[in-house]
Amino acid sequence: MVDFLMNIELHQNSTYQQQIREKLVELIEQDAFGDKALPSGRKMAQLLKVSRNTVVLVYESLVDEGFLIARKRSGFFVHPDLLMVQRLPNSVQKNHLAETPNLNQPNWSKRLQKHPSQLSTLNKDENWSKYPYPFIYGHIDVSEFPLYQWRECSRIAESKGKLHEWVEGYIDMDDPQLVSQIRQQILSKRGISADPDEILITLGTQNSLFLLTSLLADKSVTFGVENPGYANLRHVISLCDSPMKALEVDHQGLKVGEQLNDCDYVCVTPSHQYPSTVTMSIERRKALLEQASKDDFIVIEDDYESEVNFIEKPLPALKSYDQDGRVIYTGSLSKSLTPGIRIGYMVADRSLITELRTLRTLHYRHPPSNNQRITALFISQGYYDSHVRRMRRTYEKKWLQMQQGIEQYLLNCEIHSTPGSFCFWIGLPKTITSHKLREVAAQQGILIESGDTLFMQQDAPKNYIRLGFSAINIDKILQGLAILGGLIAQLERKALNDKTA
């Protein structure tokens, strides 16, 4: 029996108690001890090279939780109730290497009504944090997370008196405190005034867009989308078989006028056009809303990146100019706080919110109630605001470093970035493809994103990249850009040589 335990290799990632406890629970579940005594505290301590006290504390807590019983003078035993539990055999013997295929297996590919995995997506690298120079977008620098403040709010939400407020779940509702804090402290800063029943909490902007298209899209309904633009927006629209129209964007943002005529919905990113970062001018915003009323279309505003915008006087949201209730507004805490907790919000006409809420109930009920409550506390105590202020200062410094490095090292490139955005949108010299650069850069520890999948058309330019800087450490920025610049120059020379050869 001692042999089993010899397998615990204690590491430094969690406490010894926690590791020993986890291993013992696993062994008890596997019925490894039977009705025999566990090794004495002293013996186990010797085996594992930990203090006897550590082992005794684990044993005692396992007694408290009903896994063990202590018998006087004979030590600790697995609780008899656990020994009586029927061990279910795995009725099915898995045989992945079966020589003869099982002809009774269903044909899944025939049964799938949709093939989401065939939708092309950005080639995000799961191992991005292992690269020294992760110029990627949509991730956050963990060291900036306001850990102590979050933990304090989590502690408050998990206090005995507060528990009932979230443990029961909300059925189809949201935490009224979170709705109230988002109204007062987040929407108001974007110039938006909304009643509680005009707001729905979602699992982030992706989820807001999905709920919206589920309700509004259909093959007879045309969605206008910015091109280049957010690929996963196009994917949710295509799941609903709605026709899409690629909309042109210029230095003022989405172009209004004729191209919007035949759209039922126009999806737009006015704060910073995704991915070119252009901020839509006020004139454009007003013209867009006028045309929406005239041509009877709805505008879906994705106000991403607005929170951490370090511009002194950012433009208010498009929604704040909306007199006719034609703008559906989406925002989230994914970029300003963390994408892990999955908190977003939507503002729209109350009749639409009512339907979206019922739909959300059928999808997944509500965003987890504990996270809603912790976030509400986090905002109410001023932590969100002070975090956003800190982030703004950090991002401003980073953006300036990026700008300096790009101008210095990325020669012959077309450069787009608006102050306050989280990325630079770069047109490489036309002889270089983004895929090639991405490949050689990765070998040097530099992770960049190819812009190909952000364009809608098949024959889109292949020479765009996006350089994000939210995840990279500020001290690495210049160094990384210098190397990247060298690689671009190298590829350019090679292309020239190939041509002349």
Add this chain to the structure above:
Amino acid sequence: MVDFLMNIELHQNSTYQQQIREKLVELIEQDAFGDKALPSGRKMAQLLKVSRNTVVLVYESLVDEGFLIARKRSGFFVHPDLLMVQRLPNSVQKNHLAETPNLNQPNWSKRLQKHPSQLSTLNKDENWSKYPYPFIYGHIDVSEFPLYQWRECSRIAESKGKLHEWVEGYIDMDDPQLVSQIRQQILSKRGISADPDEILITLGTQNSLFLLTSLLADKSVTFGVENPGYANLRHVISLCDSPMKALEVDHQGLKVGEQLNDCDYVCVTPSHQYPSTVTMSIERRKALLEQASKDDFIVIEDDYESEVNFIEKPLPALKSYDQDGRVIYTGSLSKSLTPGIRIGYMVADRSLITELRTLRTLHYRHPPSNNQRITALFISQGYYDSHVRRMRRTYEKKWLQMQQGIEQYLLNCEIHSTPGSFCFWIGLPKTITSHKLREVAAQQGILIESGDTLFMQQDAPKNYIRLGFSAINIDKILQGLAILGGLIAQLERKALNDKTA
């Protein structure tokens, strides 16, 4: 300025510091102080009738977070940076009482492709916790939540060294530790052996069913559903326009044979048929799987209530007998732990899981990573298992009380409940409708559910009720049933009198 502060009415639900802090943040955001000093600590303490120290601690923490600055000998002031922030006007003046309707407003009802709010649902009462006798289903008794254990795991997940494991989010993946714990400690107890890539974490069973129908349903695909059965399953199927077939159920569970012939998918609740609580016999299970292979249909197993089943030797999941990969398995922690955190799981063929995972990414990315991690720790430390064991004992006692009370007080009723289920399914005397009883019971503080919406057909029996007992305190059970029995007898007499009159 002092006037503003007079409005804080301190209550006992949270600490004074927290309340004062929240109010001050709110006032600062509203620019209530301008460039004037805040009231001194002493003055504020007098005003609010709290200790000076409490106020000073709040002031100091607001200095730390950049809301205030301290000036020597003149007190605390709002940080000058905050005064410079542009206050956005609400560009749109809302006028709900406008005499002339705005003709430019969009016609939302025309734009909705679906009308989820028109789907009939169970009449759940949001204020259920205010009833002394809540005989409802699907809620938990908060006092049973393993608070200290959950808090410990939350503290571990939120420690500095662990933060990066969830703060970044998982993009399209799940916490590998949670997947591993669910495999080892939950699925294994149901007789299911699954590889990690055959498992998807979801936001509960409702979400699993929604993801499945999104991928598999279509107007050419027939879903067989138990009748009576889970209403929200029918609703997600109807969102996809798939035809549904009502399937008959008897004392052994779903009837196999001819009625399943023309189904592409058969949705079933073998542990306890929803809502009649019948456990499907082994013979029936085997026959169902045989027919699935023969007639090429897929079985969707909702294994709800299996975890807290207090039967000594529960039957393994239907999935554990599945040789041909024809069973899709869904489970969740909503009933065994809390519906608030929204954690469920699905087991299916790996090719299907791959597509479901991509679809999930487009819907909402992943269930929040902090909750995944806390839950993984909670299971690994043995807390889930010991909680489930405690719950089993509690539910067994409650079930026995229910049985005793129902037999004693609910005369002339048809009674269904299988040991280990969380509710009793009751056929009232035919002269009484469930709606009438629900109405008069509510007046006596008794909350019951009408069974009407669980039947699929329009002309379904109107005399079924469901009595859940997960939320009600055990000491209230007999008392509540006695009153309910009296009401049933009264309604019966009234019906008899009306008839003879």
